[in-house]
Amino acid sequence: MRAQRLDDEQLDRIFAALSDRTRRRILLRLRSGPATVTELTALAGLSQPAVSKHCKVLEEAGLVRPERDAQRIHRIIELAPLIRAAVFVSQFEVQVDARLDRLEAHLQSGTDEE
Amino acid sequence: MRAQRLDDEQLDRIFAALSDRTRRRILLRLRSGPATVTELTALAGLSQPAVSKHCKVLEEAGLVRPERDAQRIHRIIELAPLIRAAVFVSQFEVQVDARLDRLEAHLQSGTDEE
């Protein structure tokens, strides 16, 4: 079935995008609103081209959308691929306790700026 | 913080393991019980060494555990890393409707054998 192929390719890109900690940090940052490559570069502690590359990977996975504002380009997080990932994982009947979620989320955001 | 490092490394491996469709198929297969490399090789349509490699990747991500039974080695799925992945995704407040879950899971397992 052809549709399955496309699905696989999407999940390939989504999980591959999530498999890099710099990209995960970028996504976590984008929860609190759009950011420019310059801002993300400061966060990542890498060169600007490196961050541009990461943004491109996130974009191709659909996790991020660019939006021009004059000479700045803001990256905006897109939740759809995260839902796809969550749906895949949910096939294993892994139920995450919502309270545990919030706890871990809090811990992680607390140690964000390592 | 050192703990964060370990966490990142784990998520790196988990998402990287999930980023390959062959490995995802293996995991989906293992939902219905342990399987040997030989069985998984038939499923994957790849060489036996290729499947062994995939199993090793899954093992290093903690997604799978080997268990000897005489000359056969059964792979057993481990849910803990999937929970870690789900917890990460849940930080984005992506809530997957449980009914939608089951629907998509059903569709995917229906088109499993390509």
Place this chain on the structure above:
DNA sequence: GTCGTACATTGCCAAGTGGTTATAGAACTG
């Protein structure tokens, strides 16, 4: 012991990844 089966490991290759520096382009500023 020898044979056969199941699996892992090795060696190889093409392609992809993640980083860098240097350069180019796009848009505002003066």
Place this chain on the structure above:
DNA sequence: CAGTTCTATAACCACTTGGCAATGTACGAC
């Protein structure tokens, strides 16, 4: 216009990945 800022692209590098065939190893059967 020239200059500055923000971002993307190019070129390069070391390393990893995913596949293969060939070989090695571990175990049970005979």
